[in-house]
Amino acid sequence: MAKRRKLGNPLALTVMVLLAERSMHPYEIAQTLRRRGKEHSVKINFGSLYTVVQNLEKHGYVEVAGVQRQGNRPERTLYGITEAGRTEMLDWLSDLLAVPVAEYPVFETALSLLPVLPPREVAELLETRAVALANGSAALRGVLGQLGERLPRVFVIETEYQLHMVDAQLEWIRAFRDELTDGTISGIEEWKSFHETGEVPQDWQDLDEQEIVLDPERKGWTQDPE
Template sequence: MGAKACGPLPPVAVLVLGLVAERPMHPYEMFQTTVERREDRLAKFRPGTMYHTVDRLASQGLIAVHDVQRAGNRPERTVYSITELGRRTLFESLEEIVARQPVEYPELYLALAEAHGLPRARVVELLSTRLEAMRAELAELDSGAAAVRERGTPEMFFLDIGCRIATLRAQIDWVDDLVDRLRNSTIEWLDDPGSPYQGSSVIAGALHQKVNGQ
């Protein structure tokens, strides 16, 4: 199998190639399909991003013009299909991203790492707000998964939803338990009266132990 034409593909490019591998599409249809499938949560993009990605993939020979459509006075719509090079590149990119465990930067982890800088009561309040949003997202994902199952869609086409549901449930359980521990004062906090961790030098020492696993 030949080498990829353009190196690692960005997430939006993988989505676009995956769509035109199904059937020829014009860019706005690609955008609509991605949103309808809720795959817009897999990569950050807007309609303009989709058009820019399509132009770049076409210039690299990964997709090609399949047809140019025009209805009435509406602007022309260029329909694209995947090329053999594009199909090979998509295959190789999928192999890479399925196996790779990249370093990612979830905001939740950053929030938890630095939450000790806020008062205990405020952290309880803020995490409770976050839990509401997380539970709403979980309900939406559960509803979406139920809908695709009812349509008879094979599970292989929505594995990402199952993984997101499982991950979100685990995060909700963990954060909910943390909120209970904060409320019950079963976890130490910087603003506790007489806390031995008050003071920048003490905090630095504790974080050094955390980083070095001591």
């Protein structure tokens, strides 16, 4: 089960990982993230980076490691990871890799509610999404190609994963859209009837009378700690 942590912002974990390499000041952390293309995989608010570092220091995960002086530039405080921070970093990252959690993506929410829209409109909307995903896939391939030319694969593996997931979603959407267009998905006649008559089909009403027990934790998965 995923552990509830003092800090839940993935950017905090990212900062600790960078500081595990060497001491840095926040501006250098931001520049390193940009150079490595991490804005494509971590939600980075560069303006709040100083606050993240301060919170890490507050919890004893990082500490002041020195001061950097360069010419006439203002002094910059260097931060380094503490032993407590290193332990938290390794434990947190291990949890993220090993323990799946139910994250409730908004697209899944939309899919669960789609009968309120007519089948034809859903097919059109999914086609719009498919075009956007295809463009996103092409963009990710470009990013991966650029990063792959200057970084070892181990530093771009998350972008590779993102591309795979976008392509998988695109493939699923196209197949589902075809079912809608062909009228082969089960329940489509009731779905159409609902929009033609404005009345809830009897089959749907009967479903509401049935007691169906679903596992809210997707059996073996943990809830999103956030």
